[in-house]
Amino acid sequence: MTQWLGPEEWQAVALSLQVSFWATLVSLPLGVFVAYALARWSFPGKQLLNGLVHLPLILPPVVTGYLLLLSFGTQGPVGAVLQDLGIVLAFRWTGAALAAGVMAFPLMVRAIRLSIEAVDPKLEQASATLGAAPVWVFLTVTLPMTLPGIIAGAVLAFAKAMGEFGATITFVSNIPGQTRTIPSAIYAFLQVPGGADSAMKLVIVSVAVAMGALLLSEFLARRVAARVGGT
Amino acid sequence: MTLDIALRHERADFVLDAAFGAPPGLTALFGRSGSGKTTVVNAVSGLLTPDAGRIAAEDRVLLDTARGIDLPPHRRRLGYIFQEGRLFPHLTVRQNLRYGAWFAPKNAPREDPDKVVALLGIGHLLDRRPGGLSGGEKQRVAIGRALLSAPRLILADEPLAALDEARKAEILPYFERLRDEVSVPILYVSHSASEVARLATTVVALDAGRVIRQGPAAEVLSDPTVLPAGAREAGAVLSARVTAHHADGLTELDAGGQPLFLPRIAQAPGQTVRVRIAAHDVILSRGRPEGLSALNVLQGTVRDLRPGHGPGTLVSIATAAGPLLARVTRRSAQALDLEPGTPVHAVVKTVSVAPADIGTATQAG
Numbered sequence: 001m002t003q004w005l006g007p008e009e010w011q012a013v014a015l016s017l018q019v020s021f022w023a024t025l026v027s028l029p030l031g032v033f034v035a036y037a038l039a040r041w042s043f044p045g046k047q048l049l050n051g052l053v054h055l056p057l058i059l060p061p062v063v064t065g066y067l068l069l070l071s072f073g074t075q076g077p078v079g080a081v082l083q084d085l086g087i088v089l090a091f092r093w094t095g096a097a098l099a100a101g102v103m104a105f106p107l108m109v110r111a112i113r114l115s116i117e118a119v120d121p122k123l124e125q126a127s128a129t130l131g132a133a134p135v136w137v138f139l140t141v142t143l144p145m146t147l148p149g150i151i152a153g154a155v156l157a158f159a160k161a162m163g164e165f166g167a168t169i170t171f172v173s174n175i176p177g178q179t180r181t182i183p184s185a186i187y188a189f190l191q192v193p194g195g196a197d198s199a200m201k202l203v204i205v206s207v208a209v210a211m212g213a214l215l216l217s218e219f220l221a222r223r224v225a226a227r228v229g230g231t
Numbered sequence: 232m233t234l235d236i237a238l239r240h241e242r243a244d245f246v247l248d249a250a251f252g253a254p255p256g257l258t259a260l261f262g263r264s265g266s267g268k269t270t271v272v273n274a275v276s277g278l279l280t281p282d283a284g285r286i287a288a289e290d291r292v293l294l295d296t297a298r299g300i301d302l303p304p305h306r307r308r309l310g311y312i313f314q315e316g317r318l319f320p321h322l323t324v325r326q327n328l329r330y331g332a333w334f335a336p337k338n339a340p341r342e343d344p345d346k347v348v349a350l351l352g353i354g355h356l357l358d359r360r361p362g363g364l365s366g367g368e369k370q371r372v373a374i375g376r377a378l379l380s381a382p383r384l385i386l387a388d389e390p391l392a393a394l395d396e397a398r399k400a401e402i403l404p405y406f407e408r409l410r411d412e413v414s415v416p417i418l419y420v421s422h423s424a425s426e427v428a429r430l431a432t433t434v435v436a437l438d439a440g441r442v443i444r445q446g447p448a449a450e451v452l453s454d455p456t457v458l459p460a461g462a463r464e465a466g467a468v469l470s471a472r473v474t475a476h477h478a479d480g481l482t483e484l485d486a487g488g489q490p491l492f493l494p495r496i497a498q499a500p501g502q503t504v505r506v507r508i509a510a511h512d513v514i515l516s517r518g519r520p521e522g523l524s525a526l527n528v529l530q531g532t533v534r535d536l537r538p539g540h541g542p543g544t545l546v547s548i549a550t551a552a553g554p555l556l557a558r559v560t561r562r563s564a565q566a567l568d569l570e571p572g573t574p575v576h577a578v579v580k581t582v583s584v585a586p587a588d589i590g591t592a593t594q595a596g
Contacts, residue, residue, distance in 0.1 A: 122313070122315075122317055123317055123319060123320075125278055125304070125317075126311070126313060126317040126319075127319070127330075128277075128278075128303070128304040128305045129276055129277075129278070129304050129305070129307075129309060129310075129311040129386075130305075130310075130311075130330055130331035130334060130376070130377075130380045131305050131306075131308060131331055131333075131334030131335055131380055132305055132330075132334050133303075133305050133334075134305075136305075136334065137305075140330075141319060141321075144321045145320070145321055
């Protein structure tokens with residue numbers, strides 16, 4: 001790989017994988033929680049939360065990126081607090097992970113919510129009558145039966161994070177080694193003469209990673225579904 | 232171990248206002264659909280909180296709205312057998328069976344898992360998943376799962392209603408064994424008179440949210456007003472002791488000193504069985520009938536007559552084997568001059584007694 005890809009291109013690939021991995025991993029517990037809340041609870045402001053979760057799907061990515069910059073930038077209300085705690089997001093790879101995570105969140109929540117709604121609440125009742133406290137009902141019945149949806153949601157979020165461009169470049173710019181992910185790198189290569197070759201290689205990597213992720217998720221979801229389906 | 236229940240629950244089109252006690256053994260909650268049976272069971276299990284009420288299992292208060300006590304389902308320790316099984320599809324049969332025991336307190340009195348597996352005949356299914364089991368097998372596993380959760384009480388909500396006749400016949404004996412061999416009391420919901428006749432120690436009859444009758448099974452079931460389908464479904468439960476199996480495929484029983492012939496049954500000589508005899512299968516005669524193909528002629532005295540809405544009349548007869556019901560036309564009742572105190576002979580065709588109407592009796596009954 002390093003032979004075929006130049007150091008600059010390899011850097012972009014490695015950074016993209018790192019950013020997407022952490023974006024997915026960190027947002028997954030929150031995604032499961034929000035999906036569960038939307039699927040099973042009724043509370044005031046539920047539609048507002050639902051709208052908020054889906055907003056990045058509908059807003060222009062540049063707008064999402066700008067809003068992130070306003071709130072999580074060093075001058076922003078959240079960013080300032082985080083800076084006091086020693087966490088800086090603006091123009092760092094962590095910021096790129098945040099942008100990717102936010103943009104991928106609606107896809108993740110949708111997939112997980114659908115699979116939670118498919119779990120028969122009667123099974124959760126049966127679990128409770130057998131002595132399982134609500135946390136155990138979730139861990140022993142809801143969660144394992146939702147696993148195919150969680151895998152699908154995570155892979156979808158990972159693939160989306162790999163391709164995130166607009167919000168990322170707006171929020172954390174396009175700094176080689178820090179925030180230059182594959183899409184940003186392709187964009188940068190296309191801006192300079194003779195960069196089309198490098199851009200093409202990254203395009204191939206993008207397609208391969210996306211395809212591989214989808215196949216892997218199909219395979220895992222099938223295996224889990226066969227287990228959960230009880231045959 | 233007894234269960235005391237008093238409930239009041241109001242909905243737009245329905246008021247449940249019921250109080251009853253369930254002694255040890257199998258208590259059947261009996262009534263047509265919409266009578267409030269499932270509401271009672273869900274309130275006992277904690278899946279539904281009634282407007283007002285008190286539920287206590289022995290000395291343990293599960294619900295007392297006046298004192299603000301309402302234990303969540305997982306702290307009530309009741310084994311709930313649902314109509315549709317509700318096995319966990321992602322777990323094996325063995326894991327399903329162990330599920331409840333895992334949450335039960337360490338010092339709770341437990342059934343021996345091997346004994347339960349043997350009792351239910353599910354040893355060969357342990358490594359399979361519920362998806363591949365038949366309806367009857369699923370329900371047997373569901374019974375085992377409830378039993379092994381170390382419950383204070385077993386709740387069964389129409390556990391046979393989703394099964395066909397053959398599967399029902401497969402499961403019924405397991406409930407008889409449960410009633411006779413397990414010390415945990417059972418609250419069993421059903422709208423089927425023959426199921427209740429076969430299983431119940433005590434019957435609580437519900438109608439439109441109220442308890443209309445409660446007491447020993449034989450007594451309550453001989454009252455046609457408690458039956459969901461009315462007199463059409465009326466029948467009486469006799470207890471009889473097996474005396475001999477004959478070579479021509481018949482079993483002879485002793486019903487209070489009078490012989491009773493039934494199609495061959497599984498129970499061994501000396502065992503007591505309960506036999507449900509449907510009222511429409513009984514013919515009445517003033518004199519002892521001669522030259523008759525029917526083998527069973529039971530002597531008794533008319534206790535009372537209850538004219539129905541149609542042309543029929545329900546005659547209850549006291550025999551040495553217990554109360555018997557006969558459904559005859561009003562015209563016949565007049566022709567025979569039947570009135571309380573009249574001595575009669577009740578004729579029952581052997582082949583009209585279905586195997587599903589014959590069950591092993593409890594030691595007491």
